[in-house]
Amino acid sequence: GDSVTQMEGPVTLSEEAFLTINCTYTATGYPSLFWYVQYPGEGLQLLLKATKADDKGSNKGFEATYRKETTSFHLEKGSVQVSDSAVYFCALYGNNRLAFGKGNQVVVIP
């Protein structure tokens, strides 16, 4: 079935550092890809999406590019802030539902 794999473990960074969170997927066809974010005490919310190969999704300084050849959708941000501390989930949409990765907790230290 469709699945998403995220890199293992939490990520701890200093403010203004570069952030990368790896995400790969397995799916039949070409699903839409998403990054959802969960800030402390809040519900999951959409961060960005891409619907076809080579599309770049972007929001709040975050970017991710849909790479069909490597089946990847890595999340990047050039300069993180303390307010970016959250849990980030990669997901794909197929068969009428979202399938999520395990998530990565990101902690940004001032």
Place this chain on the structure above:
Amino acid sequence: DTGVSQNPRHKITKRGQNVTFRCDPISEHNRLYWYRQTLGQGPEFLTYFQNEAQLEKSRLLSDRFSAERPKGSFSTLEIQRTEQGDSAMYLCASSPSGGNGGELFFGEGSRLTVL
């Protein structure tokens, strides 16, 4: 606030008891999803409704779980004879048309602790 609302936010119960969670989706959203999230894991699909029709249930949804959406508005998720393994965050999400291409609006979740 017109977001997805879930109640109760936290439920503590003893093993063997029944619990019910309620989800009020965003008004006029015709699709509603239930997901379960355990510690350190991503949300796992449980079931979804299109209006009042339950269209799919995951194999994760054992016979002890039942979900309803009687009038196509709010939904309930009932767990009978709870087990410690049912301890998790239960998430509800809605979308305005079909699955909205994966753009779902999530509630803050209902956390279940089974003692």
